[in-house]
Amino acid sequence: MNIKSILRKYTSVSLMMRIFIGLIIGVILGLVAPRLTGVGILGRIFVSALKGIAPVLVAVLVISSIAKAGRGLGRRFTSLIFIYLLSTFIAAVCAVVGSFLSPVTLPLGEAYEGTQVASGAGSLGDVFTNMLTGMVGNPIGAIVNANYIAILFWSIILGIALRTTASKATVQVVHDLSDVVSRVVKWVIQFAPFGIMGLVFTTVSESGLAVFTTYGHLLLLLVGCMLANTLIFNPLISFFMLKKNPYPLLFTCLKESGLQAFFTRSSAANIPINMALCKKLGLDEDFYSVSIPLGATINMDGAAVTITVFSLAVAHTLGVEVSFASALFLGVIATLGACGASGVAGGSLLLIPMACSFFGIGNDVAMQAVAIGFIIGVVQDSVETALNSSGDAFFTATAEHYDRRKNLK
Numbered sequence: 461m462n463i464k465s466i467l468r469k470y471t472s473v474s475l476m477m478r479i480f481i482g483l484i485i486g487v488i489l490g491l492v493a494p495r496l497t498g499v500g501i502l503g504r505i506f507v508s509a510l511k512g513i514a515p516v517l518v519a520v521l522v523i524s525s526i527a528k529a530g531r532g533l534g535r536r537f538t539s540l541i542f543i544y545l546l547s548t549f550i551a552a553v554c555a556v557v558g559s560f561l562s563p564v565t566l567p568l569g570e571a572y573e574g575t576q577v578a579s580g581a582g583s584l585g586d587v588f589t590n591m592l593t594g595m596v597g598n599p600i601g602a603i604v605n606a607n608y609i610a611i612l613f614w615s616i617i618l619g620i621a622l623r624t625t626a627s628k629a630t631v632q633v634v635h636d637l638s639d640v641v642s643r644v645v646k647w648v649i650q651f652a653p654f655g656i657m658g659l660v661f662t663t664v665s666e667s668g669l670a671v672f673t674t675y676g677h678l679l680l681l682l683v684g685c686m687l688a689n690t691l692i693f694n695p696l697i698s699f700f701m702l703k704k705n706p707y708p709l710l711f712t713c714l715k716e717s718g719l720q721a722f723f724t725r726s727s728a729a730n731i732p733i734n735m736a737l738c739k740k741l742g743l744d745e746d747f748y749s750v751s752i753p754l755g756a757t758i759n760m761d762g763a764a765v766t767i768t769v770f771s772l773a774v775a776h777t778l779g780v781e782v783s784f785a786s787a788l789f790l791g792v793i794a795t796l797g798a799c800g801a802s803g804v805a806g807g808s809l810l811l812i813p814m815a816c817s818f819f820g821i822g823n824d825v826a827m828q829a830v831a832i833g834f835i836i837g838v839v840q841d842s843v844e845t846a847l848n849s850s851g852d853a854f855f856t857a858t859a860e861h862y863d864r865r866k867n868l869k
Contacts, residue, residue, distance in 0.1 A: 471650060479719065482653035483660050490664025500662040503723075506655020509648050510729035515603045517641050517732055519615050521749035524638040526619025527631045539701075540751055540859040544759040547697060547851065548798060551689040551761035552791030555768035558685045560784065564678050564773040568828045606728050612753055638749075645732040652720060652733075659723040663838055675836045678773065682840050685765045686847045690714070694761070694851060698858045702865065709857055713737065718850035722842045727756040730849040737853050748856050755852030760798035762844030763808035766833070767794040771815035774829045780819050790818055808844065809833040 470478075489499055595609045599618075602610030622631055691710075698706035716737050721730040731752055738748035768791055775782050782790075797811045812833065813826035833840065 475650070475652065478653040479656050482655075482657035483723075486657040486660030487664055489657075490661045494665035496661075500658050500665070502654045503656070503658025503660075503662055506648075506651060506658065507724050507726060507729050509651075510724065510732060511606060511726060513641070513645055513648060514728050514731045515606045515611055517638075517645055517735065518749075518753040519603055519611050520634065520638040520641050521735070521745075522612060522615035522753065523619045523622065524631075524635045525746040525749040526616055527622035527626070527634060536747055536859050536863045537751070537754075539862055540754075540855060541758070543697060543701075543855045543859060544755060545795065547689070547694055547855065548759065548761050548764045549791060549795045550693045550697075551685070552764040552768045552794045553788065554688055554693065555685045555765040555794075556772070556784070556787040556791050558681055558688075559769055559772040559776075560787065562677075562681055563776045564681055564769070566678070566773050566777045566829055566832060568774070568777055568825060609757055612750070612757065616750075642735070646736065649733060649736060656720070656723050663723075675832070678769075678832075679836060679839055682765060682769050683843050685769065686762050686843050689761050689765065690718075690847050690850070694854060698854070701858055701862045706858070709741075710854055712741070713850040713854040713857075714846075716740075717853050718846040721849035722846040725837075725841050725845050727845055727849050727852075730845070731756055734849060734853045734856075738856055741853075741857055743857060743860050747860055751856040751859070752852050755856065756849070759852050759855065760795075760808070760848055761851055762847040763798035763811070764791070764794045766808040766840060766844055767798060767811050767815050770809075770812045770829050770833060771819070774812075774816050774821055774826060775819050778821065778825070780821065782819060786819075790815060793818060809837070 486499070489496055594607055595613045597607060597610045599610065599614035601607070602614065622634065695706040695710055698709070717730060717734050720733050721727070724730060734752045734755075735748065738752065739745065768787075771790060771794075772782065772787060793815055794811075797814055798808060809830050812830050813823050816826035816829070817823075
């Protein structure tokens with residue numbers, strides 16, 4: 461049997477079925493043979509491959525889409541940005557309500573001083589200053605470092621320049637290049653079952669189930685708020701816009717985007733997967749090639765939940781009185797901070813000190829909460845990424861269907 465026939469049989473099985481099989485094998489190997497470290501390497505290779513190709517894919521797709529975009533995209537983006545920000549704020553409010561109904565106490569000052577974490581973000585002004593200066597950074601460096609704010613900015617500028625000055629032949633060359641990169645991404649995604657197997661093996665063999673017992677209350681609050689946003693509030697936003705049942709679309713996005721994002725724990729790595737999902741849903745490539753990386757930057761529901769829950773938990777642990785109005789304002793800070801600093805290494809956890817400073821809580825104490833966040837990150841970050849990334853595709857489809865619905869009137 462030659463390689464072509466093997467690949468043909470391999471791809472004849474649905475990708476989701478292959479991923480499910482890889483997931484089960486990863487769990488079994490993680491429990492039975494946790495020292496079989498070679499399996500875990502497959503997960504790191506898969507995530508590294510997606511992270512490596514994603515910045516190039518975003519750059520060429522955005523440039524190509526802007527260069528040949530038709531009219532009407534501006535209206536869609538207005539609706540989409542509104543949805544992204546509204547959803548993120550609702551997630552923060554959900555976290556506020558959950559924290560007041562079921563306040564969490566953190567074991568601060570215990571054995572977390574030795575945990576190595578990066579320094580947190582400064583004030584909200586610092587966050588946006590970093591975002592704006594990073595946006596106009598070197599475009600080649602942006603691709604190398606996966607700085608999606610800068611990639612979007614320069615790709616839009618280059619796309620506009622191509623649209624106004626370049627010949628049709630030049631625009632076609634850029635479009636062909638985007639097709640080539642998209643084909644490479646499809647090849648990488650075909651190996652997702654092996655990557656998921658390696659990622660699940662690493663998680664099970666290293667963490668097991670202990671993380672659920674030590675930080676059960678905190679995890680229940682975090683995951684509960686994220687699930688409420690995913691299964692209740694996001695579908696409500698879509699329903700009010702489209703006036704039809706949003707759950708078939710939601711479950712498709714969760715199955716084909718959220719599941720893989722849960723295991724890769726990287727919004728950047730999931731950008732190509734979301735692109736492929738949008739194409740499968742029949743959406744406009746000119747629209748989703750920009751909306752998906754934009755969502756990976758500003759659609760941060762899970763991050764807003766994490767920042768809000770941890771900040772209020774620290775305040776509750778220290779006995780700081782927090783009014784409901786102050787907590788709601790914290791939700792606004794969490795929303796803006798999550799959007800503005802989405803490219804910071806360490807994600808939402810490093811914004812906890814910024815939010816804690818709103819209650820007068822010092823950086824030393826807040827960073828202990830960040831350390832706890834890294835400990836439970838195997839669960840918290842997985843659910844957060846699944847919520848954020850599946851929401852990018854879900855709301856992209858919602859915005860496009862809303863635009864089509866308006867045009868039919």
